[in-house]
Amino acid sequence: MIDALYGALESGLIYALMALGVYLTFRVLDFPDLTVDGSFVTGGAVSAILIVNGANPFLATMLGGVAGFLAGCVTGLLHTKGNINPLLSGILMMTGLYSVNLRIMGQANIPLLNESTIFSIIGSWWESINADAILLKPFTAIGIENYAPDGFLVIISMLIVVIFIKLITDWLLQTEAGLALRATGDNIRMARSLSANTNRYIVMGLGLSNGLVGLSGALIVQYNGFSDVNLGVGMIVVGLASVIIGEGLFGTKKIVRTTLAVMLGAIVYRMIIALALRVDFVDASDMKLITSLIVIGALVIPYWWKQIKENKKRHSKRKRLNENLGANEHASTKSD
Amino acid sequence: MLQLNQIEKVFYEGTPDERKALQGVDLTLKEGDFVTVIGSNGAGKSTLLNIIAGVLFPDFGAVSIDNKEVTFIPEQKRSKWIGRVFQDPMAGTAPNMTIEENLGLALGRTKNRSILRGVNAKRREEFQELLSSIDIGLEDRLNTKVGLLSGGERQALSLLMATFTKPRILLLDEHTAALDPARQELITNITKELVKKHQLTTLMVTHQMDQAIELGNRLFMMDEGQIIFDADEEQKAGLTVEDLIQEFQKIRGKKFDNDRAVLSS
Numbered sequence: 001m002i003d004a005l006y007g008a009l010e011s012g013l014i015y016a017l018m019a020l021g022v023y024l025t026f027r028v029l030d031f032p033d034l035t036v037d038g039s040f041v042t043g044g045a046v047s048a049i050l051i052v053n054g055a056n057p058f059l060a061t062m063l064g065g066v067a068g069f070l071a072g073c074v075t076g077l078l079h080t081k082g083n084i085n086p087l088l089s090g091i092l093m094m095t096g097l098y099s100v101n102l103r104i105m106g107q108a109n110i111p112l113l114n115e116s117t118i119f120s121i122i123g124s125w126w127e128s129i130n131a132d133a134i135l136l137k138p139f140t141a142i143g144i145e146n147y148a149p150d151g152f153l154v155i156i157s158m159l160i161v162v163i164f165i166k167l168i169t170d171w172l173l174q175t176e177a178g179l180a181l182r183a184t185g186d187n188i189r190m191a192r193s194l195s196a197n198t199n200r201y202i203v204m205g206l207g208l209s210n211g212l213v214g215l216s217g218a219l220i221v222q223y224n225g226f227s228d229v230n231l232g233v234g235m236i237v238v239g240l241a242s243v244i245i246g247e248g249l250f251g252t253k254k255i256v257r258t259t260l261a262v263m264l265g266a267i268v269y270r271m272i273i274a275l276a277l278r279v280d281f282v283d284a285s286d287m288k289l290i291t292s293l294i295v296i297g298a299l300v301i302p303y304w305w306k307q308i309k310e311n312k313k314r315h316s317k318r319k320r321l322n323e324n325l326g327a328n329e330h331a332s333t334k335s336d
Numbered sequence: 337m338l339q340l341n342q343i344e345k346v347f348y349e350g351t352p353d354e355r356k357a358l359q360g361v362d363l364t365l366k367e368g369d370f371v372t373v374i375g376s377n378g379a380g381k382s383t384l385l386n387i388i389a390g391v392l393f394p395d396f397g398a399v400s401i402d403n404k405e406v407t408f409i410p411e412q413k414r415s416k417w418i419g420r421v422f423q424d425p426m427a428g429t430a431p432n433m434t435i436e437e438n439l440g441l442a443l444g445r446t447k448n449r450s451i452l453r454g455v456n457a458k459r460r461e462e463f464q465e466l467l468s469s470i471d472i473g474l475e476d477r478l479n480t481k482v483g484l485l486s487g488g489e490r491q492a493l494s495l496l497m498a499t500f501t502k503p504r505i506l507l508l509d510e511h512t513a514a515l516d517p518a519r520q521e522l523i524t525n526i527t528k529e530l531v532k533k534h535q536l537t538t539l540m541v542t543h544q545m546d547q548a549i550e551l552g553n554r555l556f557m558m559d560e561g562q563i564i565f566d567a568d569e570e571q572k573a574g575l576t577v578e579d580l581i582q583e584f585q586k587i588r589g590k591k592f593d594n595d596r597a598v599l600s601s
Contacts, residue, residue: 189422194415
């Protein structure tokens, strides 16, 4: 149980980058970008093929991000220069990328188990300084060593990466260019009237978003130990679930808070899945359905809740009206 | 400084819906001119502003600003020199960004936007001062999201955002039309103040004849895509709403037809 939750934390941290990317398009740019399903795998495929061919894993990971960035830019160009509807641009890219990803990998699946990945490289350094033993000490000191994770390597290293990227994103969104990017998503007519080249911001925004998605994919394949061409199926819904859960639980008051919220949302999402998998009749193959249900629930429940509250309010007002009418001796005119 | 030569614009050309929005408009604005534009619905007022702003390109004719031809320069490039306020109070500001972020965005209009902070301590102070100058209490709400402001407040902010970077030309497209009378007066006063303060060359479209007479130093009356009457400062000084209606009938030989025109205040 506790291992499953730590596993969810580890993969959640990696998926947090993908969630941040989805947030950039869905919320900041108001562009429902489905490229994600393809660009996630593109990032993974590029890093995997480079790693099996002996490239430096750190470089391979970065290039995975760059590949995602380029894919996102193409989606942006399809929309801005080709005047294709946002959803359709994403769908076309997602479909096209499936073949591209197969071409990159040369086969449907690349195992990385015996390759040197960023986790194996950091891992050997990690062991040399005996970091796990040091980090375990506080747990032993208060007697909860049974609740400690098996290893801290992925958690700590990914935490550093995730925090670093969050800070860069926060900073970027508050620069002059970042304000123009946000205005492009918030009120495009106004952005143009204030001399923002909205087409350029859409292309760059989609690029950055898919760059984060590609980076996330590159890290996931190394974490999982394989790259698979079907890794990205339904990824956009996972990203959306993370964004919606995060925003709902942790708030959206400020940009800095919202970016934190969507990343935490990715972790919470992984934990929900990990717990769901422990229910007897749930199979791993049910996960896509559960993900969809989570998103549907997160969208529908607040809406219904609001309606119920408004109905109640209306009902009580009607009651007061009837009472007032009754008091004025118009009770006989009351009709139902 | 702003010059339009023989501007023509036709919508839906070659179809049964063909509509000649502008038919050979010539105009020249001098530095510091404040022109009010009136005319019935469909007279071509908004099309005229859109052609100056670069939202639309003319079918014929040329637009130049400061003796530089800009006829086909796209909107987002041209807005380096042009400030605009729209009729819809929601259109001129970004609702999910704070007041200071909106101002920071407006500050970037005249230059290439950098990757330095859009709102820093120094700018925040300037913004506060700016907001104090219009005196509607926004100076204490720098971190409020603009979506929470009222229509009048948003329009005042839009006006400030369009003007404080001193555009070469200010275009106001019925920017008080969607507000209640009290707010209309407030926005009209702020407009007067800001235009005077920055000495902006301004083109203001309005449906209110009394407003058109009260503001500015020059008045255009438009009908069927043409400027049919151009009153200079001297002529405008003695003008009344009655005069305008009579003038229209004299020129056009028909009644001034405008269901939205407010004839008196």
